[in-house]
Amino acid sequence: MAALHPTLAEEQQARAAAVLDICIQRHYLAAKDAARLWASSRALQQLVSSRLSSALLLRSVAATAQAAAAGEDMHALRWLLRQPAVTPAMINQCSQQLLAIPGVPLAAAEALVGAGLQVQVTGQQLVAAAYKCFDWLGVWVQAVSAAGVPLEEWAADLPAELRQMCCWRLYGGLTREVIDQLLQDLTPARTADLLAVVFNMAGCGPPGSHLSDAEVMIxxxxxxxxxxxxxxxxAAAVEALLRLAVQVQGRTTNSIMVDYxxxxxxxxxxxxxxxxxxTAVLVELTQWAVQLTGPGRLLLATSLLQLLAGRELTAEQLETLLSLLQGPAAAAAAAASKAYQSWRVPDxxxxxxxxxxxxxxxxAAARLGLTAADVRDRAAAALLFGGQQEAAAGTAGGSASSGSGSSDPSDSSDDSDSSSDDSESSDRSLPETSDG
Structure with missing residues (x-):
């Protein structure tokens, strides 16, 4: 009879198991929660250990990537990787998913590699991470290098030029002879991939990482x-590279890359x-370029305006470009004004x-509340506001007029980062897709 009627303890354990399964299936349970349950009761240890899975591991690693301060999540990940149920086989069942998680901290990558994760970096993964401006490459390369994993085990599938850039610590610096050999017979697609990876390595990683090689290669x-x-x-490849370059310009802390x-x-x-x-892409990129900080934005914006000038604009695009004359900060408005006066259309x-x-x-100017002082161009003010504000535009803009010579786009004397009004963040991210 005893076998037919479970004891109270058995019923409670069955209920606990059912609740635990629901929490895991519905993603309510994180690794740190499992660790707390495991530590709270000896009776729960076996139950929790039997429910550990690759799905929980993925959520644990993602938590370390998302946390502003990943101390507790990192502690939970290390606990999880020490559990007998979390074998190298389980880890490698989800290896590609683990590698696809953006923003994995170096400590988490090293813990995973140390627990048996077999990293296989492909060119496709590398380029995809580069265009998203993730410091993916530096993290995993450091993790496998620190673990002493042979190069041929994790980078064998990379094209030679990408492998050389990734493994600069192993190969040493790039010489002219090495570069000439790497760049021979590259297709346009491989050339674009290489430039994207170099952008990423120099601009999205820790300060100073890979910088000397990037200086040479770019x-x-x-x-x-x-x-x-x-x-x-x-055109699609050029657009993707321009988007990445503007994004890197907005977040890099490498002074050389800011100039490059x-x-x-x-x-x-x-x-x-x-x-x-x-046109929609160019308007969007121009908008982001002007809103960056630093003297380089003037040259950057002027390069994009060179492509825009003379095109037919929609009302929305026109209003977007005119709105840049108002900011979002004084230095950004000054940069837009100077860029608009620096470049000439064909006529x-x-x-x-x-x-x-x-x-x-x-x-559009009326809707935005623009004044001649914002425009700083007599001919433009006459068209936008009539004769009443034309003189004001001449006073505000000094000698800037449609008949004056083109100023040097690289002149950044009034586009300094030190402006107290220039409060916009330099860590801006571009949308990955355009509406144009």
Whole structure:
């Protein structure tokens, strides 16, 4: 009879198991919760251990990536990896999912590799992470290197040029001879992938990481033999690289990259396919470029305006570009104004005068509350506001007018990062897709 009727303890354990299963299935239970349950009662230890799974491991690693201070989550991950049920086989069942988690901290990556995770980095993974501006590469390369994993076990599938860039600590610095060998016979697609990875390594990783190699590699990609491959890039590839470059410019702490990127962006803007980019994309990139901090944004914005000038704008696009004259901060507004006056459309007018001549420009300026002091261009003010504010525009803008010579886009004297009004963050992220 005893076998037919479970004891109270058995009933309680069955109920606890059912509740635990529901919590795990519905993602209510994190690794730190499982660790607390396990530590709270000897009776629960076996029950919790029997429910550990790869799904819980994935949630645990994701928690370390998302936490602002991952101390507790990191402690829980280490506890999880010590459990006998979490075997290398279980870990490697979800290896690709683990590698796909963005923002995994180095401590978590090292713990996973130490517990038996077999890392296989593919070119596709590497490039995808680069375009998302994740410091994915540096984390996993450091983790496998620290564990002494042989290069051929984790980077065998990488193209030679990407493997060389990834494993710079193992290969040493790039010499001219090595670069010439790596860049021979690269297709346009592989050239774009290499540039994206170099951007990521130099701009999205810790300060100073991979910087010397990036300094050498970036300008060489625009010279023979890869300059021909760059010139063959389709518009979609040029757009993706421009988006990444602007994003990296907004978040890098490497002073050399801050100087390099605007020049590189201007070179990308001169590629043949750049002229095919949708107007909506160029407006969006110009908006983000002006809102960045630092003197490089003027050259960056001017390069994009070079592609925009003379195109037909929608009312929304026109209003977006005019709104940049108001900020979001004083230095950003000054950068937009100077960029609009620095570049000329084919008929010789400034970009500002060209914008003011667009259908609906006066109405857009009125909706935004623009004044001649914002515009700083007499010809544009006359078109937007009539003769009453034209003189004010001349006073506000000094000698800036549609008949004046083009100023040097690299002149950043009034675009300093030190402005107390320039409070916008330099860590801005671009949307990954455009509406254009």
């Amino acid at each position: 300008p060489r990609l625009f010279l023979p033999p890869t300059s021909d491959a760059m010139a063959q890039l389709p 990127l605007p020049i590189t962006i201007s070179q990308l803007a001169e590629l043949p396919a750049a002229a095919q980019l949708p 010789g007018r400034s970009v500002m005068a060209w914008l003011a001549s667009q259908p609906g420009a006066a109405a």
